[in-house]
Amino acid sequence: MEKYRSRDTLFIGLTLFALFFGAGNLIFPPFLGIMAGENFWPAIIGFVVTGVGLPLITVVAIASVKDGVQEMSKRVHPVFAVVFTVAVYLSLGPFFGIPRGANVAYEMSLKPFLGNSAGPIFLLAFTAVFFALVYWVCLNPSKLVDRVGTVLTPIMLIAIALLVIVSLFKLDGGTGAVADKFSKSPFTAGFLEGYLTMDTIAALAFGIIVITSIKQKQVTDRKQVVRLTLKAGLIAGAGLAMVYVSLGLLGTKMAGAGNYENGGQLLTEAAKTVFGYPGMLLLGVIVTLACFTTCVGLVAATGQYFTKLLPKVSYKQFATIITIISFLIANMGLNQIISVSVPVLVTLYPITIVLVVLSLLHPFFGGARAVYVGSILAALLVSISDGLKAMGVRLPELESLLGNLPLYAEGLGWLVPAIVGAAAGLIADRFILSKLERRQPATDN
Structure with missing residues (x-):
């Protein structure tokens, strides 16, 4: 077992960033940007507080307890611990997190090329194939998903960086009208909008991964684990904040380009406007693969939790149930899932x-x-x-x-x-x- 070295903090911080940076997070900052208009800065600061600050604090809190969210919530009551933890995994998994990931993949890969002919049947076909592959990988775990995720994260960040940088110079549309909820108290509206990332809830599950990585490096002192977790969290938080602010600024530049139902449509149109169809296709493929790895991880994590909770039901049975529920909810459509x-x-x-x-x-x-x-x-x-x-x-x-x-x-x-x-x-x-x-x-x- 290797000892903890300084460079491990950077590695764990980047790992935590990759865990939080699901493709679904791409769609909210640009949509906030287009809605907030001239009130963008107080709105995005509020968004960063809930989208970055609270998840960071949550990871540190998880590091301060022995058995993660289960022990933390037992301090209220054992029954509360079960109900709360089940609610967390259901939200991250089959009810919202997984279906949202599949829909973002559809919205940014297939749907833009269908145009007006896009209908429920295409979403049904796309999600059927998508979840069939997710289910197969969940039952046949390999290092493929980890490798794809490791490679895709930097590629996706490079693609987003190019898109944002070029769009800031190429797009000259002014900010649009401020949406009602961002007119009176833009900071609070941005704060509440950050709930949609679900990253604070996700941190309850992801925190234990970071802590395990640190403890595997012969770090056993609780205070040191918390300190190293905070350092890694600050690295991840800085990366997330930069991405959110950049995507939000991109949204403000797209105000004059048209009307959009969600951030997926906005990003796709931005890629098309800046780089044409090749750029739109490339971004769609990258985001789809990222969504796929995220959904595989969420199905596996949720299945493993419920198997521990109800040992008489096998992991395969839970994976089947989770996949089917996710597939059914995914066909509600992205806007309805968010709603x-x-x-x-x-x-x-x-x-x-x-x-x-x-x-x-x-x-x-x-x-x-x-x-x-x-x-x-x-x-x-x-x-x-x-x-x-x-x-x-x-x-x-x-x-x-x-x-x-x-x-x-x-x-x-x-x-x-x-x-x-x-x-x-x-x-x-x-x-x-x-x-x-x-x-x-x-x-x-």
């Missing part, structure tokens, strides 16, 4: 953020369970209401009550209740629960 994912992410993200922050502050309040329960419960009540509202389910009386909360109109109404819940939990632990525990031995006797 359906919003209510779930609006509900899940605040809980994830609160859990991660509390884990980092764990030593300062002695790990009191009451603090976790109070804060998570308070945030959950608000985030469920936000999720229902995003689904179109309106509860006027509840919304009127919650509307008095600070930042509620901006979509961050859960923040203050989470802080108050944590404080209430700390007070209860110090002055009520601790006294009951001290009295318990005398009662037993």
Whole structure:
């Protein structure tokens, strides 16, 4: 077993960047750019906070606990740990992450060449072949996917860099009209838009990979593992931030070129405008292969988790179920998948953020369970209401009550209740629960 060397930090940082940089992440920054218009900079800063900053903090939090997300969420309650972790893997896997990857591949490879004739039957045929290959590779694991991913990531980055650099000089369209949600509070709108990357949730699963890589280099001290994880995370974060800002700027340049339903269409049109059909084809092939490797990894990771959770069901059976569900949801189309994912992410993200922050502050309040329960419960009540509202389910009386909360109109109404819940939990632990525990031995006797 080799010892940890300085260059390993760079290698692990690049590996973490590749894990986060799924092809689906390509579609959100440019679409933000075209919607934010002249309010681009505060919007992209908000996006980077959730798309880069929170995943980095999450990876560090995972490094600070022994068994990753499972142990972290058990601090609330064992039942919560199972429900929360299942929700994380279902979101990353068959419900949103995998179908979105397949749709991005379709949107940027086959659909642009179909023109007006593109219809559901073509998406069905494309995803049938796509998921058949994904399933086959998941049951026949080899180093092929890892090698393809290792080669594709730098190629894709070079292609994106060329596209952005050339477009910034070649495209002279001014910024378009600012979308409603980016007009009043562009930073907050960008912050909420960053939820769609799902990278903070993904960090709960990816963090353990980074930690394992560090520990394999004879690093056993927990504080050193956290420190090295932070350094690697900063490298990955810097790369992600540069990519997101660059793609966002590209989006602002495409404002006068037409109307787009999603970022996939925008990127494809940008490639066509700048490099013509050959460039559009090359970008489509690269993104499709990147989506393929991402989907294989997500099917395998989700299948392995559920096999541990329910050992009586084999990995092959779970891989089959996950692939079929992903295939069916993928045929909803990219816009519909994104639309359906919003209510779930609006509900899940605040809980994830609160859990991660509390884990980092764990030593300062002695790990009191009451603090976790109070804060998570308070945030959950608000985030469920936000999720229902995003689904179109309106509860006027509840919304009127919650509307008095600070930042509620901006979509961050859960923040203050989470802080108050944590404080209430700390007070209860110090002055009520601790006294009951001290009295318990005398009662037993």
